[in-house]
Amino acid sequence: MVESISERITRITSNLPESVRLIAVTKQVSVDTIRTAYAAGIRDFGENRVQETEAKQAQLQDLPDITWHLIGHLQNNKVVKALKQFQWIHSVDSLKLAKRLNTLAKEFSYSPNICLQVKILPDPNKYGWGITDLISDLAELNECQNLKITGLMTIPPQGLNNLQTLSVFKKTQELAQEIRQTNFSNLKTQELSMGMSDDYNLAISAGATFVRLGRVLFGERKN
Numbered sequence: 001m002v003e004s005i006s007e008r009i010t011r012i013t014s015n016l017p018e019s020v021r022l023i024a025v026t027k028q029v030s031v032d033t034i035r036t037a038y039a040a041g042i043r044d045f046g047e048n049r050v051q052e053t054e055a056k057q058a059q060l061q062d063l064p065d066i067t068w069h070l071i072g073h074l075q076n077n078k079v080v081k082a083l084k085q086f087q088w089i090h091s092v093d094s095l096k097l098a099k100r101l102n103t104l105a106k107e108f109s110y111s112p113n114i115c116l117q118v119k120i121l122p123d124p125n126k127y128g129w130g131i132t133d134l135i136s137d138l139a140e141l142n143e144c145q146n147l148k149i150t151g152l153m154t155i156p157p158q159g160l161n162n163l164q165t166l167s168v169f170k171k172t173q174e175l176a177q178e179i180r181q182t183n184f185s186n187l188k189t190q191e192l193s194m195g196m197s198d199d200y201n202l203a204i205s206a207g208a209t210f211v212r213l214g215r216v217l218f219g220e221r222k223n
């Protein structure tokens, strides 16, 4: 028998530790399916495009207790919209973007929670800071006093085996810990946004506090 989306959600959420918050990644997923997930108890939804999210939010105004998470690269011309649409931005991937968000957060007196996206291994296909680049930007990030920097986000490169993937997650956890031990009081990195459909159990074993799941909940996407 084919498992329904509600059944999948129930099975997966009941197996998650309480310390882990599930983000249902609904890029390319219809509004009807989002409603199904909502009815099954999901309140955190992740999207990677500002415009797609805007269209969905317009159709979901009757569900005010959704928390929206931006998990994709944010283009410069969409920053203002993103600030208004999302309570969390997991994909802050450059100092330039952080500074822009900081300025706008002051202007709008509103600041989403932010994760800094890191690349533990070099990966030309991904945005984000390498470890040494991030460390050298910490002082300036700490100056972004209007930002709520609350965690690190990572996506391992494609094609790693489980041990290599686990190592990426563990190093992300260590980096977060290292940042917490600095004197940069504005940098709170207690949240670890890591783990997708294929690797979330590894991420959880390395201390993930958010997992971002799409395909295991909604099936394969069409791209």
Ligand SMILES: *Cc1c(COP(=O)(O)O)cnc(C)c1O
Binding pocket: 025, 027, 048, 071, 072, 155, 196, 197, 198, 212, 213, 214, 215, 216
């Ligand atoms: C698409 C996406 C996910 C979900 O991936 P699945 O493999 O479908 O679970 C998680 N995080 C980010 C940043 C994504 O772009």
